[in-house]
Amino acid sequence: MNHRPIPLPTNRHITARRDQKWPLAFALLGLFSLTLALTLALIGWPRLQSVSLHYDLIRLRTDVEKLQHQARDLETTMERLRAPAALALEAGRLGLAPPGPSAITADNGGPQ
Amino acid sequence: MNRARLLIVVLVLASGAVTVLGRSAQVSVLDHQYWTSKAFEQQEKMINIQGPRGQILSSDGYVLATSSRRYALQVDRLHLKYPELFAAAAASLLDETTESITLKLKTGPRYQWLAKGLDADTAQTIQALERNAIGIVPHWDRVYPLGPTAAPLIGFVGREELQLTGRSGLENYYETLLVGEADRCLFVKDAHGQQLQLERVRRGRAGYDLELTLDARLQHAAETELLAMMESAGAQRGSVVVLEAHTGNLLALASAPFSERPSTGVGYDSEYWALRPVQTALEPGSTIKPFIAAAGLAAGVVQPNELFDCKARGIRVGHTWIRDHASPDIYTLDEVIVRSSNTGIIQVAQRLDEEYLWQMFNALGFGRRPELGFASEASGLLWPVERWSSMSRSGLALGQELTASPLQLALAYAAIANGGWLPEPRLVDRMRGRIDSARDRIQPRAHVMDRQLADRIAAMLEQVVVEGTGIKAQVPGYRTAGKTGTAQMAVNGAFDDDHHVAWFAGFLPMPDPRWVIVVAIENPTETFWASSVAAPVFARVAQATIHMAGLPPAVVLPQTTEGDA
Numbered sequence: 001m002n003h004r005p006i007p008l009p010t011n012r013h014i015t016a017r018r019d020q021k022w023p024l025a026f027a028l029l030g031l032f033s034l035t036l037a038l039t040l041a042l043i044g045w046p047r048l049q050s051v052s053l054h055y056d057l058i059r060l061r062t063d064v065e066k067l068q069h070q071a072r073d074l075e076t077t078m079e080r081l082r083a084p085a086a087l088a089l090e091a092g093r094l095g096l097a098p099p100g101p102s103a104i105t106a107d108n109g110g111p112q
Numbered sequence: 113m114n115r116a117r118l119l120i121v122v123l124v125l126a127s128g129a130v131t132v133l134g135r136s137a138q139v140s141v142l143d144h145q146y147w148t149s150k151a152f153e154q155q156e157k158m159i160n161i162q163g164p165r166g167q168i169l170s171s172d173g174y175v176l177a178t179s180s181r182r183y184a185l186q187v188d189r190l191h192l193k194y195p196e197l198f199a200a201a202a203a204s205l206l207d208e209t210t211e212s213i214t215l216k217l218k219t220g221p222r223y224q225w226l227a228k229g230l231d232a233d234t235a236q237t238i239q240a241l242e243r244n245a246i247g248i249v250p251h252w253d254r255v256y257p258l259g260p261t262a263a264p265l266i267g268f269v270g271r272e273e274l275q276l277t278g279r280s281g282l283e284n285y286y287e288t289l290l291v292g293e294a295d296r297c298l299f300v301k302d303a304h305g306q307q308l309q310l311e312r313v314r315r316g317r318a319g320y321d322l323e324l325t326l327d328a329r330l331q332h333a334a335e336t337e338l339l340a341m342m343e344s345a346g347a348q349r350g351s352v353v354v355l356e357a358h359t360g361n362l363l364a365l366a367s368a369p370f371s372e373r374p375s376t377g378v379g380y381d382s383e384y385w386a387l388r389p390v391q392t393a394l395e396p397g398s399t400i401k402p403f404i405a406a407a408g409l410a411a412g413v414v415q416p417n418e419l420f421d422c423k424a425r426g427i428r429v430g431h432t433w434i435r436d437h438a439s440p441d442i443y444t445l446d447e448v449i450v451r452s453s454n455t456g457i458i459q460v461a462q463r464l465d466e467e468y469l470w471q472m473f474n475a476l477g478f479g480r481r482p483e484l485g486f487a488s489e490a491s492g493l494l495w496p497v498e499r500w501s502s503m504s505r506s507g508l509a510l511g512q513e514l515t516a517s518p519l520q521l522a523l524a525y526a527a528i529a530n531g532g533w534l535p536e537p538r539l540v541d542r543m544r545g546r547i548d549s550a551r552d553r554i555q556p557r558a559h560v561m562d563r564q565l566a567d568r569i570a571a572m573l574e575q576v577v578v579e580g581t582g583i584k585a586q587v588p589g590y591r592t593a594g595k596t597g598t599a600q601m602a603v604n605g606a607f608d609d610d611h612h613v614a615w616f617a618g619f620l621p622m623p624d625p626r627w628v629i630v631v632a633i634e635n636p637t638e639t640f641w642a643s644s645v646a647a648p649v650f651a652r653v654a655q656a657t658i659h660m661a662g663l664p665p666a667v668v669l670p671q672t673t674e675g676d677a
Contacts, residue, residue: 088332
């Protein structure tokens with residue numbers, strides 16, 4: 001007796017199509033992710049860097065300004081210390097005085 | 113029915129949507145400008161923050177005036193939660209009493225200046241006490257590192273809000289150059305008025321620096337010597353001018369009394385801020401005699417070896433008897449100057465044509481401003497010939513019927529010292545940062561005297577110091593020349609014997625003088641003779657000038673153990 005196998009229920013076409021598209025979907029998703037990552041890397045990272053640099057610049061400018069003011073204040077202090085009146089006071093304290101005629105040496109070499 | 117209801121609902125919703133969209137369009141499109149400006153008004157404000165004023169520098173590299181960054185604190189009374197606690201905490205940091213700070217915080221407008229001129233650390237510490245109510249605003253303070261040196265010349269600044277404005281001296285005269293341009297800053301605040309951001313949108317420019325011809329060390333020396341003599345002579349006021357004879361560069365302009373710094377105009381006393389060598393005109397007395405002698409020689413009314421009879425201890429001019437303090441004798445013209453004889457010089461003056469005499473004084477710069485570049489320069493007094501009386505020539509010969517500032521006299525003496533050229537005075541050497549610097553400008557000079565005549569007068573003046581009234585103006589090792597002058601001062605329109613001005617005008621080193629020095633001491637009470645009061649100051653300032661220049665002695669010094677001239 002010819003026994004014919006009973007055909008199994010199948011949705012061969014559907015399964016086959018689904019099975020065929022999943023890799024493609026994954027590939028597309030991967031590609032999209034890669035593109036996104038690349039875009040972020042290429043655009044976002046430099047922007048992030050530039051923002052960071054901007055903040056660094058602001059901080060450095062503030063530092064420069066602060067140092068300039070500090071330098072100016074130090075110059076002023078130095079000017080105060082080397083002022084003729086301040087030096088005269090200090091010289092007097094150390095016993096120094098302007099030279100008198102006896103301390104001047106004439107052109108002939110000897111004290112006159 | 114259902115359809116009708118649905119239509120009504122749709123219509124209501126649609127009209128609502130249209131209203132919202134319409135209003136939205138009105139706000140964002142039609143009234144865009146209005147609302148944008150309203151928002152900017154609330155959130156943003158453009159403010160000007162003044163840059164530093166230019167520095168004022170001396171020719172020897174000292175900073176006479178500079179600017180220093182400081183901070184002001186502004187308090188918003190509306191956002192100050194605990195005024196009493198804040199006042200108690202801030203009082204010690206601001207060196208004020210709690211009560212005074214509380215008073216500031218409880219009265220007046222919403223925004224109050226709490227303090228100005230603070231350093232950054234103090235300002236930040238105080239702001240941290242009430243961060244929401246205290247704002248920090250940077251500003252500049254004026255600093256004078258050399259203290260009172262050249263104070264009347266440099267002047268001072270006042271403050272309007274946070275802006276500094278020159279009120280006196282060079283600070284005032286060169287205000288537009290010193291002030292610079294303000295930084296334009298964007299001030300962003302939130303709905304509560306709190307500062308979010310302060311961003312500079314346009315960089316300003318610092319003021320131009322003024323480089324003076326002044327020598328700070330010589331200025332200090334001149335002031336010291338002047339004050340010392342004023343104290344010992346019991347004088348009230350005084351001036352010293354040190355001028356380069358060939359260029360007109362002013363190396364020192366000492367004026368006394370002067371104020372101790374700093375001043376912001378509070379309790380301002382013009383007596384202490386007047387630059388007397390430039391702004392005060394006085395009777396020049398006998399210092400004018402060399403010019404009368406020069407006029408006599410130039411006009412040919414005096415013969416080279418002519419003798420003048422000065423035996424009478426005076427001379428009658430009209431109905432007036434004019435005394436002569438010189439020893440009675442017969443003098444040559446040179447001796448008239450050396451002995452400072454009133455009789456001799458009046459005889460010369462009376463031979464001169466009035467117009468000629470006026471022209472001579474005018475050519476030497478008397479009676480007109482020297483155009484130094486300073487506020488209220490004294491022009492002195494030189495009456496036109498039409499107003500002269502029969503006494504005028506004699507009065508002028510004695511330096512009593514005209515007035516001159518010490519600067520004018522120094523310029524006239526420079527003409528004798530440099531061979532006859534009247535120099536233009538220069539105080540500002542250049543403005544650093546400007547293209548049209550003063551240094552590049554050609555200084556016009558007038559030729560007012562022949563070289564031979566100038567040399568002849570200079571020789572007379574050297575003899576004044578060697579053997580005449582100016583013997584105390586000698587500087588050991590150097591040849592100096594000059595003339596004393598003891599003038600009566602006009603008080604309430606008349607001369608008396610109680611008010612004098614002691615002058616010494618001279619130059620050195622001979623025979624090719626480089627510097628002119630004029631000393632004027634007003635109202636000395638101990639002794640009023642110029643030979644004792646003004647001549648020694650000349651000698652000391654001359655010595656300081658020589659030291660600064662490093663000039664070696666030109667004549668053999670006498671054996672001495674003294675330490676002073």
